Amino acid sequence: MIEVEDLTKAYGSVTAVDHVSFTVNKGEILGFLGPNGAGKTTTMRILTGYMPATSGTARVAGFDVFEDSLEVRRHIGYLPEAPPLYPDMSVETYLDFVLRIKNAPAEKRRSSVTEALEKTNLVDKRKELIKRLSRGYKQRVGLAQALVHDPDVIILDEPTVGLDPKQIIEVRNLIKGLAGSHTIILSTHILPEVSMTCDRVVIINKGRIAAVDTPQNLTAQLKGKQKIHVDVQAPEKPLGELLTQVPGAGRVEVSPVRADGHLTATVEVLPGKDIRSQIAAGIVGKGWALYELRRISLSLEDIFLELTTDDATHAQSSN
Amino acid sequence: MRSLYAIYRKEMGHYFVSPVAYIVVAIFLALSGFFFYLYVGAVLRQGLEMAMQGMPSEMDMPGEVMRAFFGLLSTLILFMAPMLTMGAYAEERKRGTMELLMTSPITEAQIVVGKYLASLTLFAAMLLPTALYVAYMCFHSDPRPRWSLILVGYLGALLLGASLLAVGSFISSLTENQLIAFAGSFGASLMLWVIDFSVRGADSTLGQVLQYLSVVRHFDDFTRGIIDTSSLVYYVSLPVLFIFLTVRSVDSMRWRRA
Numbered sequence: 001m002i003e004v005e006d007l008t009k010a011y012g013s014v015t016a017v018d019h020v021s022f023t024v025n026k027g028e029i030l031g032f033l034g035p036n037g038a039g040k041t042t043t044m045r046i047l048t049g050y051m052p053a054t055s056g057t058a059r060v061a062g063f064d065v066f067e068d069s070l071e072v073r074r075h076i077g078y079l080p081e082a083p084p085l086y087p088d089m090s091v092e093t094y095l096d097f098v099l100r101i102k103n104a105p106a107e108k109r110r111s112s113v114t115e116a117l118e119k120t121n122l123v124d125k126r127k128e129l130i131k132r133l134s135r136g137y138k139q140r141v142g143l144a145q146a147l148v149h150d151p152d153v154i155i156l157d158e159p160t161v162g163l164d165p166k167q168i169i170e171v172r173n174l175i176k177g178l179a180g181s182h183t184i185i186l187s188t189h190i191l192p193e194v195s196m197t198c199d200r201v202v203i204i205n206k207g208r209i210a211a212v213d214t215p216q217n218l219t220a221q222l223k224g225k226q227k228i229h230v231d232v233q234a235p236e237k238p239l240g241e242l243l244t245q246v247p248g249a250g251r252v253e254v255s256p257v258r259a260d261g262h263l264t265a266t267v268e269v270l271p272g273k274d275i276r277s278q279i280a281a282g283i284v285g286k287g288w289a290l291y292e293l294r295r296i297s298l299s300l301e302d303i304f305l306e307l308t309t310d311d312a313t314h315a316q317s318s319n
Numbered sequence: 320m321r322s323l324y325a326i327y328r329k330e331m332g333h334y335f336v337s338p339v340a341y342i343v344v345a346i347f348l349a350l351s352g353f354f355f356y357l358y359v360g361a362v363l364r365q366g367l368e369m370a371m372q373g374m375p376s377e378m379d380m381p382g383e384v385m386r387a388f389f390g391l392l393s394t395l396i397l398f399m400a401p402m403l404t405m406g407a408y409a410e411e412r413k414r415g416t417m418e419l420l421m422t423s424p425i426t427e428a429q430i431v432v433g434k435y436l437a438s439l440t441l442f443a444a445m446l447l448p449t450a451l452y453v454a455y456m457c458f459h460s461d462p463r464p465r466w467s468l469i470l471v472g473y474l475g476a477l478l479l480g481a482s483l484l485a486v487g488s489f490i491s492s493l494t495e496n497q498l499i500a501f502a503g504s505f506g507a508s509l510m511l512w513v514i515d516f517s518v519r520g521a522d523s524t525l526g527q528v529l530q531y532l533s534v535v536r537h538f539d540d541f542t543r544g545i546i547d548t549s550s551l552v553y554y555v556s557l558p559v560l561f562i563f564l565t566v567r568s569v570d571s572m573r574w575r576r577a
Contacts, residue, residue, distance in 0.1 A: 045418075045422075048422040049421075049422055050418060050421050050422050050573060051573045051574065052573065052574075070424050070426070071424075073422055073423055073424040074424040076422065078419075078422045080415060080418050080419075082415045083415075084414065084415045084416040084418055084419035085414065085416070086329070086333075086414070086416060087414070088332075088333060088336045088337075089329075089332070093332075097325055097328075097329055098419070098423075100321060100322065100324075100325035101322050101325050101326070101420065101423045101424075101425050102423055102424060103321065103322065103424050106321075145419070
């Protein structure tokens, strides 16, 4: 449905998007993951026909994004980072306006508006002026606008930002429900969201693609890099030495003593080894108090940080 | 065309809700009404004086009033037109709705022309009530002045407004700041106004060219009942030129940094 090939966008000396290539299959939900300034929004803006690329091609529904821009735009619903709302319009009027400029047939307008309102749970805010809505409701109107004309492709830039947890779940369910009949690209910072809603993930950093795969495959790839986390009462340097000497241990990181006298440390485990019992025996053997010992699997967050931070050290993360 | 109409409808809706539109129209009508009253008074007084001095009054009183009134109208239009266009693009860009319009299957021309026609409609609606004063005066004049003269004058006013609104539209598309849009539009309109200032009455080629370019000179002709083809050409070409420039300007927004 969407084919991006060697897409590049440069603003003078800054290359926002650097030879990016990926495809999105019909009915798929693709996640776009990356730190701020990675090039997610720029890529989306090129796909939606807002701005032209410097080089490379992108095709949506078989149409070239540059050559047949108008045709591409007919097939796309887009929610930018800040929802593009007219504060003085009512929700209903606004959605009707969007339908008109998206060339939706006149007879279907009324029903399309109602359907979009139902899907985004905005039915009782139908006649409300947009400027009177709270942030969460405004975000939902933005979402409604992206799907009101039933486009083949829906592109969402951070769709759950500003929503409360309950609304976030609703939106995620909504997005999942749209898959199959619609093709969706969504960009987000919220990593669990990607594992929960997306079929595949593109991790992008500094304009370049760092990884493209399913969330499961990505976590599996780095499953080799497991870690052990310990919480002890022990002197810093000796602890570090002990841990490094355990056979099968990789890099050791010891954090400074906390106020309560505890120390935490993480030990990277070489693939295929289970060194937990050795660590426990070692610590207890030295007469140190062992409070906690657990295994950490790398989450998508770690992979994300791993792939996008230049710095080798990164913080511990939970399971 | 449906999209163009949608934009037009939206803009008209916004004019209804925006305080700027009401203020502009109110000030315009108040000033024009007030000055109309003054002109009528002045002309009547003059006629009375002439009668008292025994001079037969051959003065065309309604004509005098109209001449002065149209002069005032042109000045008011010079100030009011930029006010009607200054918000056209600034708000859209600030709210990010420009991104919505430009990622929808709608051309820049449809956006620009839709907005322009809305401003033109508001302008015409603003001009209309002044016709009431004029009509009232005409009914109470003996002999009645020629309708055609007044109609031609108003046509000129409409065309003048159309030109200045197009200029304002262009300037407004260049900036996100309404104040700058107003100042720029006013400045540009003023330049087109006095462009022939230094060469009034001159016969040189340069003089002729500059006189032709003056946006108010053609209006003066209209108020005298003269419809010159060259003036019509001017009054059609100018808006077309500036609308074209506005379309290019809107298109260039795609190239500006995010």
